[in-house]
Amino acid sequence: GESVGLHLPTLSVQEGDNSIINCAYSNSASDYFIWYKQESGKGPQFIIDIRSNMDKRQGQRVTVLLNKTVKHLSLQIAATQPGDSAVYFCAETYQAGTALIFGKGTTLSVSS
Amino acid sequence: EPEVTQTPSHQVTQMGQEVILRCVPISNHLYFYWYRQILGQKVEFLVSFYNNEISEKSEIFDDQFSVERPDGSNFTLKIRSTKLEDSAMYFCASSGRTGDTDTQYFGPGTRLTVL
Numbered sequence: 001g002e003s004v005g006l007h008l009p010t011l012s013v014q015e016g017d018n019s020i021i022n023c024a025y026s027n028s029a030s031d032y033f034i035w036y037k038q039e040s041g042k043g044p045q046f047i048i049d050i051r052s053n054m055d056k057r058q059g060q061r062v063t064v065l066l067n068k069t070v071k072h073l074s075l076q077i078a079a080t081q082p083g084d085s086a087v088y089f090c091a092e093t094y095q096a097g098t099a100l101i102f103g104k105g106t107t108l109s110v111s112s
Numbered sequence: 113e114p115e116v117t118q119t120p121s122h123q124v125t126q127m128g129q130e131v132i133l134r135c136v137p138i139s140n141h142l143y144f145y146w147y148r149q150i151l152g153q154k155v156e157f158l159v160s161f162y163n164n165e166i167s168e169k170s171e172i173f174d175d176q177f178s179v180e181r182p183d184g185s186n187f188t189l190k191i192r193s194t195k196l197e198d199s200a201m202y203f204c205a206s207s208g209r210t211g212d213t214d215t216q217y218f219g220p221g222t223r224l225t226v227l
Binding site: 032034036041042043044045046049089091093097098099100101102103104105 | 116142143145147154155156157160162167168170203205207208214215216217218219220221
């Protein structure tokens with residue numbers, strides 16, 4: 001797998017590797033965090049979310065980790081597939097119905 | 113699976129013209145949003161709408177912008193006099209289904225090109 005300690009705009013991995021995408025969020029009062037996947041020409045697609053009272057949440061092949069101490073969020077994708085190639089954005093908000101603040105995206109490229 | 117839909121997919125207009133971008137949020141959602149994304153940049157919040165009024169707006173959402181929910185299903189964004197810098201992808205989103213109030217689901221976007 002490949003790990004990214006700081007935010008990088010691009011990440012290239014081989015099919016089958018594990019991918020880790022990092023994000024630093026801005027507001028310590030944020031309560032809810034979401035990872036979105038955006039394919040070319042499409043809108044952001046919900047992947048997984050986590051609330052501030054949790055530090056880890058798992059989905060199908062994806063895990064989100066939250067470190068509130070350093071305001072850091074990461075997305076782990078297991079057994080990365082070519083279909084995972086996209087731009088990944090983290091987003092934060094402090095209350096339901098309020099603005100999502102998006103982070104800088106990371107372009108994930110998966111080669112087979 | 114219910115989806116947010118948007119029309120048109122691509123809108124080309126002359127600078128100074130008015131445009132209306134249309135969205136049909138997921139039914140039974142309560143909160144509606146507009147975001148924009150300039151090519152190659154991150155998604156930026158414009159406005160949120162709840163209970164038939166604006167609940168929050170960003171600095172981008174100035175007097176040239178307005179939103180409306182003209183009926184029970186549509187949600188529109190109007191730009192009164194477009195500028196070159198309004199060229200972007202505009203995304204509508206909705207949230208607020210019972211038991212899942214936070215997750216915002218996005219539509220496919222409208223690409224606005226101002227010439």
